Amino acid sequence: MDVAAAAGVSKSLVSLALRGEHGVSEATSARILAAAERLGYRSNMLARGLVQGRTMLLGVLLTDLANPYHTEVVSGVEESAEERGFTVLLAHGRRDRSRLTRQLDALLQLNVDGVVVVSSWLEPEVLAAAARRVPVVMVGRPEAFAPGVDTVANDDRAGAEAAVRHLADLGHERIAHLAGTGRPASRARAAGYRETMRALGLAGRTAVHGVGDPVRGRDRAAAALLGEGHTAVFAVNDLAALAVLDRAHEAGRAAPGGVSVVGYDNTSLAETVRPRLTSVDQPRLVMGRLATGLLLERMGGRTGERHEVLTPSLVVRGSTAAPPRGTTG
Amino acid sequence: MDVAAAAGVSKSLVSLALRGEHGVSEATSARILAAAERLGYRSNMLARGLVQGRTMLLGVLLTDLANPYHTEVVSGVEESAEERGFTVLLAHGRRDRSRLTRQLDALLQLNVDGVVVVSSWLEPEVLAAAARRVPVVMVGRPEAFAPGVDTVANDDRAGAEAAVRHLADLGHERIAHLAGTGRPASRARAAGYRETMRALGLAGRTAVHGVGDPVRGRDRAAAALLGEGHTAVFAVNDLAALAVLDRAHEAGRAAPGGVSVVGYDNTSLAETVRPRLTSVDQPRLVMGRLATGLLLERMGGRTGERHEVLTPSLVVRGSTAAPPRGTTG
DNA sequence: ATCCGGATCTGGAACGTTCCAGACGCGTTT
DNA sequence: AAACGCGTCTGGAACGTTCCAGATCCGGAT
Numbered sequence A, B: 001m002d003v004a005a006a007a008g009v010s011k012s013l014v015s016l017a018l019r020g021e022h023g024v025s026e027a028t029s030a031r032i033l034a035a036a037e038r039l040g041y042r043s044n045m046l047a048r049g050l051v052q053g054r055t056m057l058l059g060v061l062l063t064d065l066a067n068p069y070h071t072e073v074v075s076g077v078e079e080s081a082e083e084r085g086f087t088v089l090l091a092h093g094r095r096d097r098s099r100l101t102r103q104l105d106a107l108l109q110l111n112v113d114g115v116v117v118v119s120s121w122l123e124p125e126v127l128a129a130a131a132r133r134v135p136v137v138m139v140g141r142p143e144a145f146a147p148g149v150d151t152v153a154n155d156d157r158a159g160a161e162a163a164v165r166h167l168a169d170l171g172h173e174r175i176a177h178l179a180g181t182g183r184p185a186s187r188a189r190a191a192g193y194r195e196t197m198r199a200l201g202l203a204g205r206t207a208v209h210g211v212g213d214p215v216r217g218r219d220r221a222a223a224a225l226l227g228e229g230h231t232a233v234f235a236v237n238d239l240a241a242l243a244v245l246d247r248a249h250e251a252g253r254a255a256p257g258g259v260s261v262v263g264y265d266n267t268s269l270a271e272t273v274r275p276r277l278t279s280v281d282q283p284r285l286v287m288g289r290l291a292t293g294l295l296l297e298r299m300g301g302r303t304g305e306r307h308e309v310l311t312p313s314l315v316v317r318g319s320t321a322a323p324p325r326g327t328t329g
Numbered sequence C: 001a002t003c004c005g006g007a008t009c010t011g012g013a014a015c016g017t018t019c020c021a022g023a024c025g026c027g028t029t030t
Numbered sequence D: 001a002a003a004c005g006c007g008t009c010t011g012g013a014a015c016g017t018t019c020c021a022g023a024t025c026c027g028g029a030t
Helices: A002-007 A011-018 A026-039 A045-052 A068-083 A097-109 A124-133 A156-169 A184-199 A216-226 A238-250 A284-299 B002-007 B011-018 B026-039 B045-052 B068-083 B097-109 B124-133 B156-169 B184-199 B216-226 B238-250 B284-299
Strands: A057-062 A087-092 A114-118 A136-139 A150-154 A175-179 A208-210 A232-235 A260-264 A278-281 A307-310 A313-315 B057-062 B087-092 B114-118 B136-139 B150-154 B175-179 B208-210 B232-235 B260-264 B278-281 B307-310 B313-315
Touching (some): A002 A011, A011 A026, A057 A097, A068 A087, A087 A097, A087 B097, A097 A124, A097 B087, A114 A284, A124 A136, A175 A238, A208 A216, B002 B011, B002 B026, B068 B087, B087 B097, B136 B284, B156 B184, B156 B260, B156 B313, B208 B216, B216 B238
Parallel strands (some): A057 A087, A057 A114, A260 A278, B114 B136, B150 B307, B175 B208, B232 B260, B260 B278
Antiparallel strands (some): A087 B087
């Protein structure tokens, strides 16, 4: 180590001084720090990790950087990780399962101390294998997903219920649901919609349109649904809600006067589109922080799985209002 | 190494077999791979990096994950890095300069083989210090920014010119500019606007409103600007353009009939808002690929700085049209 | 004068790889 | 029979840290 030579001490002492351990005299410490500064020295995390057996790194694996839902979860992870002295590294699968698997592998090879997976694209076995080496938390799936993997998720049924009840409170009865693909979150939202309609005595009004193809299907389903005379739509996510807003606008039934629309996820979209979209908000920041907490618990020796489910909240904006007069009943 | 014991060979041979080097007999290799598979063995990148002096890791440092402009650049970096066998790790500054500096430090300590900085928040000295240890490319600043740091950027003047000429071609003369904060990109776009107005013989029509405060100022400036009877607005970015669209809608001059609006950056916003926003598109994917290329060149021994400037293109959508009759002149 | 204890500092082992020089066995050439 | 070359395999050095046992020095207590 050049710093040791420059300061005229042993490498051991340089290590102690740079880490601020006590047992190094004031004068020597100053000399060492000055030398390190002058030489632009930075300790080598690879070597440190090798000898210590831990890296103080947390890895976050995400499917899709462009998905604004994910990024806030990441912020929550980062905040809490930072408070505890961890550094967060992100790896990115770009909507490709094999790439995602490779990235997970890279994180493991780096010997990260824990992994937060913000994606439901990975096979359970892959995740379970990872969990055998290092704590793994998955964000976004409510149920047990893979052995040894903790989960953090929002309560999709409760979110759907909040959305439907809000519409019912406004006076709507003909409330339709624009459903998503067959993923678990979509299914839970649809189930929550059905249950709430039943609980409200509106079982007979239940109407679910599936998106099917995620891009084209959205517009078609939205159009079909509007043709049926519903006064309100609960959409599986904000993008689907946007499709409804657009079709409604074209059909001369712009929200909220012509039709009320509720989205899910409260993405930035909800605040840029007009009218501003009423949407179910997942506590993403809290979910991220919770994920870090679960990782640390496991590092602390906890065994067994934990599955945290958080209750989302409804953010009311301009896309919902009372139904047009004369349409009730 | 347990794999060595399990396969009954030396650790050296395990290393050779797992890397697929020749000089290992077929039979032994199979036995080693089987043992590794069975034990779930993964090589330790820390140790490998330590002995090889390189990690095959590229670090990408970004200010803000939520900024959709950045994420596509990242995809470009990833694509090209992957083709060359590198793994890309992302570090995230969350709009905080000191955090950004810490994250850069973490990447350096990890001994990444190169760093792509997608942020203009770092001080030049910090970047220059990093560049003394490892190749660094900065994306988003056209000019030399810090000694030893290559740059990749789009030509903001050319982008502004394309936007203004498009509006002029449609018949607009009263074209105003909604300017951004004092950052170099904003300044270059404003300069491009002014130059093009002059070149078109419209110097007398030049009108620039500054945003000032990035959130509230946007709406105020948009409103002020609409009050002056301009028929078209070139906004410094898509968010500013959105503010104009909203104010115009409120004032009964909805785009494109009432006023034409052009944004910059062609973010996903441009495709979700209505009317769809005409916007200047930076070749972000190409910029990312180019950044990787510059890193590799430098690893290959190139010295001196390179500064690449790419030409953006205009994506015409529904927010621009000919001016209302009777407003010209 | 001797011993003790604390503060300060040092040298070598260890971490898990890769790299390198060389060992071993075996068939072929001289 | 000896020498050589090749394919296969091994053991130790090296990478840059941290950790640990212990060395050295000095002042104060015995």
